[in-house]
Amino acid sequence: MLRIIVVDDEELAAMRLMRILSERNEPSEAVMFLDPLEAYEYAKAHPVDVAFLDISMPDVNGMQLSKLLTDIQEKIKIVFVTGYDAYAVRAFELNVLDYIMKPITAERLDVTMKRLGTSHSESAAVKPSLEIFLFNGMTVSLRTAADTREAVKLRSPKTEELFALLVCKRSVHREEIVDTLWDGLVPDKAWKNLNSTLYYVRKAINAAEQRCEISVTGNEIRIDSDTLYCDLYEFERILKEIRRDPERHTPLFKRAESLYTGPLLRGKAYEWAGEYALSLERQYTELLEIQARHYRQRGQLLQALNCYEEILKLDAIREDVHGEMILVFLELGRKNDALRQYRQLETMLRAELGMEPDAKIKELLQ
Known part of the structure; x- marks a missing residue:
């Protein structure tokens, strides 16, 4: 790449x-x-x-x-x-x-x-590269030296899940894998399943001499993250850069937005990934809030509105975000849009929670 x-x-x-x-x-x-x-x-x-x-x-x-x-x-x-x-x-x-x-x-x-x-x-162009996309689903492909993309076929749902677990956690204890993927099986059967499934993972990702290394050291199984591209790794790296100094990393905001195309492993019913996916969504929401504040400080109000709209796609009943949008609309002189935003919040809260918006938000319009 x-x-x-x-x-x-x-x-x-x-x-x-x-x-x-x-x-x-x-x-x-x-x-x-x-x-x-x-x-x-x-x-x-x-x-x-x-x-x-x-x-x-x-x-x-x-x-x-x-x-x-x-x-x-x-x-x-x-x-x-x-x-x-x-x-x-x-x-x-x-x-x-x-x-x-x-x-x-x-x-x-x-x-x-x-x-x-x-x-x-x-x-x-010498070596092919393994590309893994975990946001909004799971896609694994091989980018060859001839610049073509070939889908990597994982043998079974359990092979997919083991691979996803290794990519997300990078290093996992054998017992954690067994407890996560084969809970309830007798130990001998569970260990046998782990060994055979790991074999099929290695076989799939080492196609075309990719040499994406999965190593076993003692009871730890580790995937070498340096031998592949993963949108999750890139997203986490960018988050760290932005948190260090939001003002100096404005260009990275758009890159992070382009990476977060949907929830982590959407459509995969992996219990172990649920909390992780929610954590990433929260971090993405925080990133959008940082970006919105940055845009408002620079007077870029339309861009700030776009950030707030993205937040509401993830959590539609965030009263504070609706309130910020109302303020921005008023700053832009768009009172009708501010009223429409309030009515939208009012309707949603009544339907979902059986409650009225905070009185302070209504006061913004008076």
């Missing part, structure tokens, strides 16, 4: 490039930054394959940032993006991968990605 950063102080230009990248049919992970120093801090903690850098930025321009990035990641590929042709010669003197004039088009980006494919082939 190609790891990309896009750095441009012009938000519209950065969003355009992010959209074009997202529409490409290839495995990649792109993170956007409006502040070059935020991009630099990110690159110090995360591997990056290619950086698309606007040249003309205040404080730290693209050429200065390219030097900072290559100092910490020698193999990073630099692509300069600018509206000024005069920079081209200087850019190529710096031995960058490519130089693109704004506005970027999908056709011009194809040229860059082909060049990147040639230079990146040794690191990106």
